Amino acid sequence: MKKKISLWIWWVILLCAVLVGTALFSLCAGPAAIPAKRIVSLIFEGRGSAEYSIIFDIRLPRIVLGMAVGGALSLAGVMLQGIFRNPLVEPYTLGISGGAALGVCINIFLGLNRAAGLLSLPLSGFIGSILIILLVYSFSVRKGVLRIHGLLLTGVMISFISASLIMLIMAVSRTEDLHGIILWIMGSLGEPNWVLIKVMLFVSIGGLIAGYFYRADLNAFMLGEEEAMHLGVDTERTKRNLFIIASLLTGCSVSVAGIIGFVGLVIPHLVRILIGRDHRILLVASFLAGGAFLILCDTAARTIIAPVELPVGVITGIFGGALFIYALTKTKFILGEK
Amino acid sequence: MLQVESLTCGYDSKFFLRDINLDVRPKEFLGIIGPNGSGKTTLLRAMTRILKPKNGRIIFEGKDIWQMRYKELATRIAVVPQGSESGIIPAEEFVLLGRTPYYKKFQLVETKSDLEIARRCMSLTGTIGLKDCLLSEISGGERQLVHIARALAQEPKLLLLDEPTAHLDITHQVGILDLIRRLNKEFGLTVIMILHDLNLACEYCDRLILLNKGRIYKEGPPEEVMDYRTIEEVYKTVVVIKNNPISSKPHIFIYSKR
Numbered sequence: 001m002k003k004k005i006s007l008w009i010w011w012v013i014l015l016c017a018v019l020v021g022t023a024l025f026s027l028c029a030g031p032a033a034i035p036a037k038r039i040v041s042l043i044f045e046g047r048g049s050a051e052y053s054i055i056f057d058i059r060l061p062r063i064v065l066g067m068a069v070g071g072a073l074s075l076a077g078v079m080l081q082g083i084f085r086n087p088l089v090e091p092y093t094l095g096i097s098g099g100a101a102l103g104v105c106i107n108i109f110l111g112l113n114r115a116a117g118l119l120s121l122p123l124s125g126f127i128g129s130i131l132i133i134l135l136v137y138s139f140s141v142r143k144g145v146l147r148i149h150g151l152l153l154t155g156v157m158i159s160f161i162s163a164s165l166i167m168l169i170m171a172v173s174r175t176e177d178l179h180g181i182i183l184w185i186m187g188s189l190g191e192p193n194w195v196l197i198k199v200m201l202f203v204s205i206g207g208l209i210a211g212y213f214y215r216a217d218l219n220a221f222m223l224g225e226e227e228a229m230h231l232g233v234d235t236e237r238t239k240r241n242l243f244i245i246a247s248l249l250t251g252c253s254v255s256v257a258g259i260i261g262f263v264g265l266v267i268p269h270l271v272r273i274l275i276g277r278d279h280r281i282l283l284v285a286s287f288l289a290g291g292a293f294l295i296l297c298d299t300a301a302r303t304i305i306a307p308v309e310l311p312v313g314v315i316t317g318i319f320g321g322a323l324f325i326y327a328l329t330k331t332k333f334i335l336g337e338k
Numbered sequence: 339m340l341q342v343e344s345l346t347c348g349y350d351s352k353f354f355l356r357d358i359n360l361d362v363r364p365k366e367f368l369g370i371i372g373p374n375g376s377g378k379t380t381l382l383r384a385m386t387r388i389l390k391p392k393n394g395r396i397i398f399e400g401k402d403i404w405q406m407r408y409k410e411l412a413t414r415i416a417v418v419p420q421g422s423e424s425g426i427i428p429a430e431e432f433v434l435l436g437r438t439p440y441y442k443k444f445q446l447v448e449t450k451s452d453l454e455i456a457r458r459c460m461s462l463t464g465t466i467g468l469k470d471c472l473l474s475e476i477s478g479g480e481r482q483l484v485h486i487a488r489a490l491a492q493e494p495k496l497l498l499l500d501e502p503t504a505h506l507d508i509t510h511q512v513g514i515l516d517l518i519r520r521l522n523k524e525f526g527l528t529v530i531m532i533l534h535d536l537n538l539a540c541e542y543c544d545r546l547i548l549l550n551k552g553r554i555y556k557e558g559p560p561e562e563v564m565d566y567r568t569i570e571e572v573y574k575t576v577v578v579i580k581n582n583p584i585s586s587k588p589h590i591f592i593y594s595k596r
Binding site: 004222226230232278 | 383386387388408409410411412413416417419425426427431435436438439441443446447492
């Protein structure tokens with residue numbers, strides 16, 4: 001047991017180091033490259049120079065948001081894959097992102113954002129995702145039992161329906177609105193509002209803490225729902241609470257940063273391959289790895305063809321997918337398969 | 339120890355079990371037999387609180403099991419289910435999952451005593467040598483033993499098994515049933531076991547419950563239940579019953595038409 005704990009601690013330390021290293025790298029890299037040494041002196045010089053604003057007003061918010069969103073999405077992925085016992089589930093499978101996107105589209109289409117200010121976009125995204133969560137959830141509960149396969153299928157169907165509705169809105173909206181919608185859907189960490197970033201960070205860390213109370217339950221869930229019950233897990237409560245936590249994490253992430261795919265699918269699997277399936281380490285490690293991964297992808301997105309910024313979802317998709325396939329060929333295990 | 343009082347339960351609107359009354363005594367070795375679809379597994383699922391009764395109660399040590407907390411129940415009743423899963427998990431980690439109901443809210447890893455209990459259960463079932471093997475890479479018989487070790491790690495007072503010998507060769511059938519009998523006799527563990535093999539049921543169980551169409555058709559010691567008229571009536575098969583020359587327990591011979 002001692003061996004197991006010290007191994008886990010080493011992994012956490014390593015991942016923290018990777019996260020900090022990635023953040024530092026991201027802070028330095030960009031069209032205006034600023035060496036790490038200069039950052040320290042900038043902190044003492046204080047506000048005033050152009051470099052200071054680049055570091056603290058442009059890059060730092062993105063890094064903090066990247067950590068929060070990447071961590072939240074990976075965490076949601078671990079929880080959902082855990083309770084569904086399905087390797088293909090990711091935070092976006094359940095229609096949450098579709099709901100958020102629909103909310104934002106309606107907002108832009110009706111021109112509410114021009115009247116109500118910039119905060120109305122994340123807010124409408126959040127409202128959209130919450131409505132969808134309630135809808136999917138209420139469709140899947142029967143006699144107090146959350147039917148997990150029903151939940152999955154309903155979620156997928158609702159995703160399709162909201163995708164179609166988004167297309168409908170796009171087909172009838174004005175050109176300038178269309179641009180806003182597409183930009184939002186592609187996802188970006190360029191959120192200038194510190195309040196939103198702080199809220200996101202708070203939600204993300206809160207989700208980690210709340211989810212961590214279910215570590216033993218998630219481990220028992222690996223054996224199946226009935227077996228988990230035999231091991232003293234209140235499966236209905238666990239499913240419901242984890243679903244709510246994962247939904248909030250996803251809903252907030254999508255509202256703030258748009259649809260950034262793949263993080264929630266790939267990172268949990270990579271961590272499983274590298275470190276193991278025990279949720280006591282998997283939750284923490286996925287959170288840290290997801291944060292580092294998204295920061296790295298965002299750095300690539302804004303530096304590859306600078307000063308033009310690529311959508312970060314493009315990078316997470318290509319980079320994450322390739323990395324995952326590589327890891328898969330190097331290992332003999334996939335979740336739930338021999 | 340466990341009382342089932344006028345239990346009626348089933349799935350949705352269809353009732354499988356009707357008016358079951360049963361009293362399981364401490365340290366008893368009880369076998370549940372009956373044809374396919376007679377409600378054996380349903381009864382087991384009701385006893386482990388997976389299926390909610392439509393009517394009646396199940397009392398464990400004086401308490402209605404639906405009034406007990408999940409963890410409380412899991413430290414007293416352990417289940418070895420049918421067709422056990424094979425995951426990608428080392429056997430020792432798997433057995434340690436049996437300690438789940440004992441974890442405190444803020445406890446991160448198993449304590450030393452958890453590990454000792456898991457190791458002891460693995461030694462008892464003869465699986466300690468497999469502790470680092472993945473569950474998906476060991477044989478069916480070994481896997482069943484590891485599952486029993488996990489159930490024992492819950493330190494239960496009552497062990498429920500759903501066809502522990504299905505799909506196993508006679509070595510493992512006898513090995514597993516001998517082990518369960520030893521747990522019953524030496525450690526005083528109460529055992530309720532579903533068995534399809536009537537001969538094994540007669541050989542090992544103190545008392546048998548014969549289910550038919552969701553009701554208890556007959557109960558009593560194997561010698562009483564294994565009456566050829568009863569078996570022919572319930573199983574719709576012609577049989578001959580003789581005694582085992584060594585244990586003098588009833589043994590069933592089937593009659594095949596030529």
